Amino acid sequence: MLTYQETKEKAEKRRELTERIKVIIVERLNLDMDPNLITDDQPLFGRGLGLDSIDALELFVVIEDEFGVTIYDDNMEVFGSVNKLADYILENIEE
Amino acid sequence: MTVMNADEIRKLLPHRWPFLLLDRVIELKPGVSGVGIKNVTISEPFFEGHFPNESIMPGVLIVEALAQMTAVVYCTGALQTMREAEQEAAATAEAQAVESTEEVDISSRVGYLVAIRDMKFMKPVAPGDQLLLKVKIGRSLGILSKVNVAAYVGKECVVEGTLSVSQRP
Numbered sequence: 001m002l003t004y005q006e007t008k009e010k011a012e013k014r015r016e017l018t019e020r021i022k023v024i025i026v027e028r029l030n031l032d033m034d035p036n037l038i039t040d041d042q043p044l045f046g047r048g049l050g051l052d053s054i055d056a057l058e059l060f061v062v063i064e065d066e067f068g069v070t071i072y073d074d075n076m077e078v079f080g081s082v083n084k085l086a087d088y089i090l091e092n093i094e095e
Numbered sequence: 096m097t098v099m100n101a102d103e104i105r106k107l108l109p110h111r112w113p114f115l116l117l118d119r120v121i122e123l124k125p126g127v128s129g130v131g132i133k134n135v136t137i138s139e140p141f142f143e144g145h146f147p148n149e150s151i152m153p154g155v156l157i158v159e160a161l162a163q164m165t166a167v168v169y170c171t172g173a174l175q176t177m178r179e180a181e182q183e184a185a186a187t188a189e190a191q192a193v194e195s196t197e198e199v200d201i202s203s204r205v206g207y208l209v210a211i212r213d214m215k216f217m218k219p220v221a222p223g224d225q226l227l228l229k230v231k232i233g234r235s236l237g238i239l240s241k242v243n244v245a246a247y248v249g250k251e252c253v254v255e256g257t258l259s260v261s262q263r264p
Contacts, residue, residue: 054210057239057259064234073237 017086020066025082028062029055040083048081069093098123099167107170108163109205113140116160117167117228126172128231131164137222152220157254158211161244164228165260166205172232173204206262209239214256224248238262 002010022035025044029051038049045051051059056079060071063085069092071078078088099107099120108115122130135152142150220226226246233241239261246254 053237053239054259057234057236057241058210058212060236061234061241071236076237 018082021082021085041081044079096121108166117163125175129168131228133160133226135222135224150222154216157246161228162208165230165242206260209261210259212257216254218253220253
């Protein structure tokens with residue numbers, strides 16, 4: 001069981017990560033929008049944020065550069081939403 | 096130092112005059128990187144209009160030249176992979192079943208340009224300049240790949256940036 005303090009810290013860290021991801025997406029892909037307008041579970045591709053496969057390549061490169069985490073062809077669902085991306089980064093990041 | 100001359104390039108790429116912008120390949124690691132040469136002369140058709148009073152090679156055509164060099168690296172890489180697969184198949188005595196490399200029209204494998212990013216044009220390129228076209232294939236995701244490209248005149252970098260290219264699906 002986590003203490004209240006630990007849970008709070010964990011949540012805080014997670015929020016920082018999702019915010020950083022949103023800023024990266026907006027800056028790197030030159031999106032004309034406020035990063036805070038992206039919600040954590042909003043689909044990034046297609047009907048959601050409207051990204052495409054060319055953006056995916058860009059995102060893949062920047063995630064690897066920023067976090068040292070590689071996304072492979074067979075786990076493309078990682079790009080589903082900011083939350084899924086954050087989960088994947090937390091799972092695979094080298095401490 | 097010639098790895099591939101103009102005739103060999105024409106066998107590999109579908110591009111023809113006035114749009115073949117690669118004269119010679121001088122370094123080549125198939126599928127990885129390469130260096131090519133484009134000699135720029137006053138006889139190029141685009142100097143007629145770009146510009147009547149000041150001959151400058153259009154920056155987008157330098158990008159095209161870099162993309163053609165990328166196509167050479169890509170195609171030779173694909174060809175090598177195919178040959179290896181063929182040899183493997185031959186070793187297992189199934190040679191007949193596999194398409195021979197000679198019969199494959201490799202130019203049909205040339206992919207498409209899908210993105211041009213952060214391209215910088217540092218210096219105008221004029222007749223008499225020799226463009227050194229350096230390309231290096233970077234990371235790939237699915238059928239898309241990043242390519243770091245740079246063009247030099249002498250030791251001076253004139254164009255630098257990143258392309259994204261797609262394999263033909």
